[in-house]
Amino acid sequence: MKFNFADIEFILHEKNFRNDNMPLVQIKDKFVTTKEVKFHIDNILRFIANAVEVISITDEKYRKYSIALNCLNSIRGLFNAKTPEKLTEEAAKITIDVVKEIALTVEPLDSFHKKAIESAAFFAKFTIENIGNL
Numbered sequence: 001m002k003f004n005f006a007d008i009e010f011i012l013h014e015k016n017f018r019n020d021n022m023p024l025v026q027i028k029d030k031f032v033t034t035k036e037v038k039f040h041i042d043n044i045l046r047f048i049a050n051a052v053e054v055i056s057i058t059d060e061k062y063r064k065y066s067i068a069l070n071c072l073n074s075i076r077g078l079f080n081a082k083t084p085e086k087l088t089e090e091a092a093k094i095t096i097d098v099v100k101e102i103a104l105t106v107e108p109l110d111s112f113h114k115k116a117i118e119s120a121a122f123f124a125k126f127t128i129e130n131i132g133n134l
Contacts (some may be wrong), residue, residue, distance in 0.1 A: 001014060009028075010025055011025070011026040011027075012024065012025055013025070013026065016034055017034060018034075019034060020033065020034050021034075021035060022034060024036075045073070048069070049066075049069045049070070050122070050126070052065050052069055053066045053118070053122050054122060056118065057115050057118045057119055057122065058115070067101075070097045073093075074097070089129060092125075092128050093125045093128060096128075097125075099121070100120075100121035103117045104117055
């Protein structure tokens with residue numbers, strides 16, 4: 001299928017959507033595999049989720065977006081999930097989100113305690129996500 005976006009012509013090979021090693025997009029003589037597209041989409045979603053979570057720590061009105069993104073990421077994980085033999089990064093991050101939500105609802109907390117819980121959860125997930133880069 002041929003597309004023209006911002007005066008850039010590209011070809012989408014939709015039949016390769018489920019095969020990670022096949023080209024999904026072709027721009028002139030350059031090919032991008034399905035695996036590369038998925039990797040970049042995951043990075044963009046991770047950046048958005050992290051940005052919203054950080055903003056929600058300081059601005060309560062963004063908290064609902066953070067909760068919604070965490071739910072969507074959990075649902076997405078269910079579709080990609082295989083039964084893990086050991087703790088995975090995604091499972092650990094979901095666990096942190098669950099513990100955070102429980103901690104925030106256990107008793108009436110002042111805004112300082114809420115921000116402390118949300119900050120700790122964010123930094124724990126950020127550490128888990130980047131531990132392999134050390």
